[in-house]
Amino acid sequence: MAQRVDLANLSALVSTVEEFDRLTADTLPDLLDHAAGQTRRYLRETGQWADDIGHEKLALRWGYELVERFLVCGRSEVPCRPLFLLDSLIAKFFSQPNPLCYHKDLCSPLGRFLDGLTSRAVLSRDALTALYYHLYGFGQGGVVQLLGLGPAESQRVYKNFERWRRTGWQRAVTEIGMTEAELRELEIIQNRDPQRLNQEADRLIPMVQEHYRRSEPEHFPCLSRRQWEDLFHHGYGYDYQVWHLALCRDCMAEAYAIRLDGLTETRGVQIDLHLRPLLKGRVASFLWVQRGGGNGTERPAQRISTASR
Amino acid sequence: MEQNGQLSGYRQHLVEALRQHPRRRYREEPGSLQVFVNQECIGTLDCGWGGTSLVSVSQDKPIRVIELRTASGVLAGSLCARDIGVQTARFPVGPHAIEVSICNQLDRGTLRAEFRPAVSFIQRVRRVASATLAAVRRPGWMMRPLPGIAHRTGWGRAAVLSQTALALAVLFLVVDRLADRTGTWKTVTTSAAEKAFVRQEHRLAKLVEQQASVIQAIKVQQRDVARLDRAVAAADRQSRKRHEAEALLLSRLSSEAADRERMWNEIQSLTAAKEALSKDVAVLESRAVVAEARRENSVQPFRFWVSFHDGTSDKSIEELIQGIHGRKGPVDAGWYSVEVNLSQPQSPATFVESLRKTKIVKAVKTNLTTTQGQ
Ligand SMILES: [Zn+2]
Numbered sequence: 001m002a003q004r005v006d007l008a009n010l011s012a013l014v015s016t017v018e019e020f021d022r023l024t025a026d027t028l029p030d031l032l033d034h035a036a037g038q039t040r041r042y043l044r045e046t047g048q049w050a051d052d053i054g055h056e057k058l059a060l061r062w063g064y065e066l067v068e069r070f071l072v073c074g075r076s077e078v079p080c081r082p083l084f085l086l087d088s089l090i091a092k093f094f095s096q097p098n099p100l101c102y103h104k105d106l107c108s109p110l111g112r113f114l115d116g117l118t119s120r121a122v123l124s125r126d127a128l129t130a131l132y133y134h135l136y137g138f139g140q141g142g143v144v145q146l147l148g149l150g151p152a153e154s155q156r157v158y159k160n161f162e163r164w165r166r167t168g169w170q171r172a173v174t175e176i177g178m179t180e181a182e183l184r185e186l187e188i189i190q191n192r193d194p195q196r197l198n199q200e201a202d203r204l205i206p207m208v209q210e211h212y213r214r215s216e217p218e219h220f221p222c223l224s225r226r227q228w229e230d231l232f233h234h235g236y237g238y239d240y241q242v243w244h245l246a247l248c249r250d251c252m253a254e255a256y257a258i259r260l261d262g263l264t265e266t267r268g269v270q271i272d273l274h275l276r277p278l279l280k281g282r283v284a285s286f287l288w289v290q291r292g293g294g295n296g297t298e299r300p301a302q303r304i305s306t307a308s309r
Numbered sequence: 310m311e312q313n314g315q316l317s318g319y320r321q322h323l324v325e326a327l328r329q330h331p332r333r334r335y336r337e338e339p340g341s342l343q344v345f346v347n348q349e350c351i352g353t354l355d356c357g358w359g360g361t362s363l364v365s366v367s368q369d370k371p372i373r374v375i376e377l378r379t380a381s382g383v384l385a386g387s388l389c390a391r392d393i394g395v396q397t398a399r400f401p402v403g404p405h406a407i408e409v410s411i412c413n414q415l416d417r418g419t420l421r422a423e424f425r426p427a428v429s430f431i432q433r434v435r436r437v438a439s440a441t442l443a444a445v446r447r448p449g450w451m452m453r454p455l456p457g458i459a460h461r462t463g464w465g466r467a468a469v470l471s472q473t474a475l476a477l478a479v480l481f482l483v484v485d486r487l488a489d490r491t492g493t494w495k496t497v498t499t500s501a502a503e504k505a506f507v508r509q510e511h512r513l514a515k516l517v518e519q520q521a522s523v524i525q526a527i528k529v530q531q532r533d534v535a536r537l538d539r540a541v542a543a544a545d546r547q548s549r550k551r552h553e554a555e556a557l558l559l560s561r562l563s564s565e566a567a568d569r570e571r572m573w574n575e576i577q578s579l580t581a582a583k584e585a586l587s588k589d590v591a592v593l594e595s596r597a598v599v600a601e602a603r604r605e606n607s608v609q610p611f612r613f614w615v616s617f618h619d620g621t622s623d624k625s626i627e628e629l630i631q632g633i634h635g636r637k638g639p640v641d642a643g644w645y646s647v648e649v650n651l652s653q654p655q656s657p658a659t660f661v662e663s664l665r666k667t668k669i670v671k672a673v674k675t676n677l678t679t680t681q682g683q
Contacts, residue, residue: 124382
């Protein structure tokens with residue numbers, strides 16, 4: 001009953017940004033439930049639903065993402081009727097082709113971890129850089145060498161890793177809905193039989209990556225080995241490299257083979273799953289490697305989509 | 310039970326994350342800001358080095374929604390673009406700001422996003438002072454708005470007003486000096502003085518001209534502001550209309566969904582009724598089959614001989630035999646041998662009785678040897 005009253009308030013016309021902020025702040029649980037409910041309905045109607053905790057968490061997670069967008073976007077839409085705006089946002093989102101990365105195997109704890117992390121990587125550079133570590137075990141140094149970054153870009157990668165270690169990872173796993181117990185369970189499996197977890201990840205990663213690569217259509221095509229060589233040789237397209245390689249195993253293997261001679265961390269590109277972020281000790285060891293010569297490519301990297309002045 | 314606890318815990322975390330969101334948006338350093346157009350990343354704004362950074366894109370479809378996200382993924386700004394027209398917005402990120410302009414046409418969308426780092430007060434004063442000095446040193450400085458602030462309507466207007474005031478002050482001084490000079494030099498008429506006077510007059514005319522153009526500029530700006538106000542009001546109206554239309558659409562959709570659900574329920578109940586009915590039909594059918602079988606069991610073959618009046622056509626005879634479902638046997642001296650099946654209530658006697666009443670029948674007998682069974 002209380003929820004119905006709040007939803008009625010949300011259907012009324014809001015005419016100032018302050019009013020919008022106040023009303024939405026007071027009704028966050030209702031907004032989340034509403035958006036999660038709509039997501040659940042979408043999943044049900046498209047035959048992608050099962051009554052289990054994995055699916056419930058998926059609905060909540062996407063409900064959360066949608067409400068986050070609504071809270072920011074809605075401020076520029078005032079005057080508006082908040083609930084209708086949220087519904088129209090949700091309708092627009094679900095009217096896209098394959099809006100969610102869905103496969104029932106991705107509702108398992110490992111599936112949710114991989115899906116959630118990759119979906120985060122699309123939105124956050126910190127998470128994107130962290131994928132190199134979580135999937136392959138590359139530290140900052142490895143990433144810098146693999147991508148052949150100059151000092152300025154390298155600095156950014158250190159910051160990405162640092163932020164991820166401090167707050168990003170914890171926030172991401174919370175938002176994905178991974179509990180400490182689930183993480184520990186995965187760790188137990190990993191300790192007992194590391195190959196088993198890596199093989200399972202290996203199976204799930206292509207479907208996740210294929211879905212999320214869509215988020216950058218301009219960069220969607222995979223490059224040939226020759227094109228990668230060209231890209232590395234001329235040192236351009238940093239944005240593309242860091243984004244595409246994190247989200248494409250095949251190209252990652254090409255890039256790794258090209259860069260192999262210059263790498264101090266020759267760990268290969270087999271899946272080597274890391275559930276928790278890189279610890280600080282690894283940062284120190286990397287700095288030592290950097291002072292000892294780094295990657296030898298001291299040119300500033302350019303970005304193809306950015307013009308700074 | 311444990312799962313319910315896990316879910317409500319998760320939900321609580323998400324609500325809390327949403328609650329923290331505005332604080333994070335204001336507190337966080339942007340790092341490299343990603344710009345998303347219609348949910349696709351089109352580039353990053355480099356915000357780490359203290360300078361401005363720009364990203365722009367032009368695509369062959371209108372821009373529906375743009376999003377700006379910090380390196381940690383916080384949504385710093387988002388805008389639902391209008392279908393057609395120009396739109397600008399400014400999003401604060403920590404102490405900095407991102408300025409966004411969108412231009413949508415029917416088949417085209419252009420976006421320009423610029424990161425503007427925060428400038429400290431001292432930096433700002435220094436910048437304005439040096440800009441003013443540089444402008445004063447240049448000829449025609451009065452017509453030039455101060456760089457860096459002219460594009461903001463409020464500042465631009467203030468700058469033009471202050472410049473107008475300055476121009477009027479100069480004008481006043483010149484007029485004052487001229488009045489002085491004409492008073493004292495009335496008696497002394499030298500060509501040099503006249504030349505000077507003409508020169509002064511020239512300058513005065515130029516100043517008046519400049520003043521007129523300043524006033525013109527103010528008018529133009531005022532017109533622009535009014536137009537902008539009107540555009541903003543129209544846009545507001547439009548967005549309200551759009552929301553209302555969307556709301557209507559949504560309510561229609563949901564009522565349609567309700568209708569669909571109702572129909573589904575009806576179909577369900579109809580299906581159930583049909584199922585029940587078909588069960589009944591099946592029962593009835595099986596009963597009918599049983600009855601049929603019983604009837605078949607109770608059917609008795611009955612053979613008799615029949616003769617017809619003279620002149621009865623073969624056709625009439627055939628029709629009668631068909632009418633009683635009879636099986637015709639051999640004909641012997643005008644006697645037709647016929648066999649029929651008699652079911653329960655019918656007895657050979659009643660059958661023969663009714664047959665005898667038929668117009669064309671002359672006689673019926675049940676045994677060939679009994680000569681007259683009439
Ligand atoms: Zn690829």
